[in-house]
Amino acid sequence: MARFARQAIADIPYHVINRGNNHQTIFFRIADYQFFLDALESAKEKYLCKIYSFILMPNHIHLLLESVKEGGYLANFMKYISQRHGQYINKRYNRTGTLWEGRFKSCPISTDRYLLACSRYIEMNCVRAGIVKSPEEYEFSSYRAKIGLKELEWLDLDPMYLSLEDTPKERQKRYHQWTRESIPEGEWDTVRRTIQRNWALGNDKFTREIENILGRGFEIKKAGRKHKIG
Numbered sequence: 001m002a003r004f005a006r007q008a009i010a011d012i013p014y015h016v017i018n019r020g021n022n023h024q025t026i027f028f029r030i031a032d033y034q035f036f037l038d039a040l041e042s043a044k045e046k047y048l049c050k051i052y053s054f055i056l057m058p059n060h061i062h063l064l065l066e067s068v069k070e071g072g073y074l075a076n077f078m079k080y081i082s083q084r085h086g087q088y089i090n091k092r093y094n095r096t097g098t099l100w101e102g103r104f105k106s107c108p109i110s111t112d113r114y115l116l117a118c119s120r121y122i123e124m125n126c127v128r129a130g131i132v133k134s135p136e137e138y139e140f141s142s143y144r145a146k147i148g149l150k151e152l153e154w155l156d157l158d159p160m161y162l163s164l165e166d167t168p169k170e171r172q173k174r175y176h177q178w179t180r181e182s183i184p185e186g187e188w189d190t191v192r193r194t195i196q197r198n199w200a201l202g203n204d205k206f207t208r209e210i211e212n213i214l215g216r217g218f219e220i221k222k223a224g225r226k227h228k229i230g
Contacts, residue, residue, distance in 0.1 A: 008074035055141035110202030
């Protein structure tokens with residue numbers, strides 16, 4: 001299914017994940033994280049992708065991206081940052097071989113509550129992993145910028161985040177409060193399952209639309225209660 005990760009549709013957000021080969025470490029020092037952040041900023045301008053959310057974990061990354069043009073912009077964006085970081089790590093630590101597990105995984109997301117759920121899933125990754133107790137403690141994610149604790153001029157604000165409140169300070173406060181709210185049953189499992197299988201994340205109408213565009217089905221329907229988000 002990896003080839004479908006290349007068929008990114010313009011103006012639709014995508015949850016993207018890539019891991020270190022065999023789950024190996026891809027960030028060893030603070031300077032390594034900073035190099036990757038600089039690469040993100042450079043790739044954003046070069047390949048015309050918006051960056052809505054991100055987190056850099058010791059052995060993998062999550063990104064929430066949106067290409068502003070049709071074509072292979074998202075795939076080229078990922079190729080660019082992966083190659084740059086791989087070359088940097090190999091040179092800095094005198095190592096050889098591939099750094100990344102292989103092709104990245106991705107899934108399109110509808111611009112509604114599912115987009116907010118995906119952002120929360122990404123930015124809470126450091127909490128789920130037990131690295132910190134709250135997401136604002138983690139330096140290498142978009143969360144601190146979105147609640148006003150850090151400036152990232154190149155970070156884009158997704159439409160759902162912008163719809164939370166009217167002013168920047170009100171949005172920051174509301175987003176901070178929202179991430180503290182209880183997580184609906186099945187939300188994280190749903191986000192995890194869609195990215196692992198390169199499925200679409202959204203309601204039935206959105207899923208059908210993406211299936212028609214890509215010419216593939218995302219899921220074999222099974223009996224039983226569905227997990228819901230929101």
